[in-house]
Amino acid sequence: MKRVVFTIEQMRKLERNPNVQHVTESAITYTSEFKLAALRAYKEGQTPSEIFIRAGFDLDDIGHKKPKHSLKRWRDTFDLYGEEGLAIERRGKGSVGRKPVGELSAEDELKRAKAKIKLLEAQVGLAKKARSARKAEETLKPSERYELIYRTIRAYGMKRMTRYLCRLVAVSPSGYYRWIAAEEKRQVRMAADEQDILLIKQHFEALNGKAGALVIKMRLEQISGVVMNHKKIRRLMRKAGLVATIRQANPYRKMAKATHEHKTCPNLLQRQFDQGEPEKVFLTDITYLRYGNGQWAYLSCVKDGATRQILAECVGATLELSLVERTLQRLLARLDGNTHPEAILHSDQGMHYTHPKTQLFIARIGMKQSMSRRGNCWDNAPMESFFGHMKDEVDFTDCESIHEVRTRVADYISYYNAERYQWTLKKMTPDEFRGHLLAS
Incomplete structure (x- = not known):
């Protein structure tokens, strides 16, 4: 039977x-x-x-x-x-049609030995597959062991071997049968995951694969009207193999160092970038953009410490002092003379900002000047963060002229201010957050 x-x-x-x-x-x-x-x-x-x-x-x-x-x-x-x-229960006591418990025939012993061999073969294959995504020293998860037993039994038609195989891989038979009984629920959950993965992929690909879980979460809420936990998004991204491109530090890039004859300024901000008021704290810096056939462009920006908006930018073909001068003139034009009485312009100790001409211009427009400590990028972290995100999300290598670089930078800054949601801005864009601050 x-x-x-x-x-x-x-x-x-x-x-x-x-x-x-x-x-x-x-x-x-x-x-x-x-x-x-x-x-x-x-x-x-x-x-x-x-x-x-x-x-x-x-x-x-x-x-x-x-x-x-x-x-x-x-x-x-x-x-x-x-x-x-x-x-009287006669099982194991010589009752008719039943073998005493604990007594195995030579045939049963041979079946167990074959089952053990098949299980070990399947375990090697499954362990290699599992370790491909994890460290080699990690052991199989319980669900993977249940799957191992199920595959072995079905592949080789093994009967009456469930308890034995469970004992070999150190799981309980009851746990295995619960796993079998939950198959329908797993299928339903997998189908739901597939639908969510398709939605996540849409936003991931819309940003050219340069969006992490938090960015996708904000886009899901603001654009698709879907609320999804960021931990679930990370799990589904791992499942679908969606890995955001991460910028790597360039050890060979060196920023220009301030000369000794130029005067530096104290660090007035002390990393208090957000002081709750728009257009009170301005952060500025210069970054290098490689394009075309090994050519370089230089981007100078000013960022609002409270709203994270990019208020002024200038792209130049050289690192002349005029690059910073044009940037500050554009900032002044945007402010239209409405300079905050306690406005601070914060930068690093680059020669553009320690130059007497630049310092005189900043003083004339009624701003205090603040500088990061030498070699400490964290003192101007929001500005560095913007440059990093822009280089993650925009490819300049196919630009053939400085004009194309300027257009691409302007398009990205427009997107960054008006469309790019930020987790620390209450899931708003910089433009939306500025309106929120002014209304509150």
């Missing part, structure tokens, strides 16, 4: 039947009353299947051959031991 292996749900269903005394994943212990009643009904002409169905058993669960084999065993036991034989 084909051995039936019960799932957790089937076992619970059988335990609710009053004719069942005990259930395991591979065997049912019936009450002595049911056994005697079944024998009487059989003598009266009822078939084994009819007897079990009327007793509340589902033959699809227990197996259609189970009633016939059970009645035969009970008849043989009744003939040898009478009613007392049916009342």
Whole structure:
């Protein structure tokens, strides 16, 4: 008779039947009353299947051959031991049709040895697959072990080996059967994940693969109207193999150092970039942009410390002092003479900002000048962050002229101010956050 292996749900269903005394994943212990009643009904002409169905058993669960084999065993036991034989559990005690527990034939020992070999072969293959995404020393997860057992049993048609295989890979049989019973839920969850991955991919590809989980979360909420936990987004991005391009530091790039004859200024900000008021703290710096056939462009920007808006920019072909002068003139034109009485312009100690001409211009427009400590990029972190994001998200290598670089920079700054949501700005764009600050 084909051995039936019960799932957790089937076992619970059988335990609710009053004719069942005990259930395991591979065997049912019936009450002595049911056994005697079944024998009487059989003598009266009822078939084994009819007897079990009327007793509340589902033959699809227990197996259609189970009633016939059970009645035969009970008849043989009744003939040898009478009613007392049916009342006593004789499993493992030489009962008819049952082998004593613990005694394995040579054939069973051979089956176990073959099962162990097949399991080890499957485990090697699955472990290689699992370790491809994790460290080599990590062991298989419980779900991977359950899958290993399931594959081995189905691939080689192994019967009555579930407990043995569970013991080999150090998991509980009950855990394995719970995993089997949850297959439908896993399929539903996987289908839902696939739909979410498609939506995440849309935003990931819209930013040319240069968006992380937090950026995608904000775009999902603001554009698609979907609220999704950032941890889930990271999990689904790992599952779909979506890896955001991360900028790498260039160890060979060196910024121009201030000369000794130029005067530096104290660090007035002390990293207090956001002072809650628009156009009070201005951050500025210069970055290098490589384009075309090894050519260089130089971008000078001014950023609002509170709103994160880029208020002025200038792209030049050289690092002359006029690059910073044009940037500050554009900032002044944007402010239209409305300079905050406590305005601060913060920069690094580059020669453009320590130059007497630049310092005189800043003083004339009514701003205090602040500078980072030498070699400390964290003192001007928001400005460095903007440059980093721009280089992550914009490719200048295919630009053939400085004019194309200027156009691409202007387009990105327009997008950055009006469309790029930021987690630390209450999930708003810089332009939206400026309106929020002015309204509050």
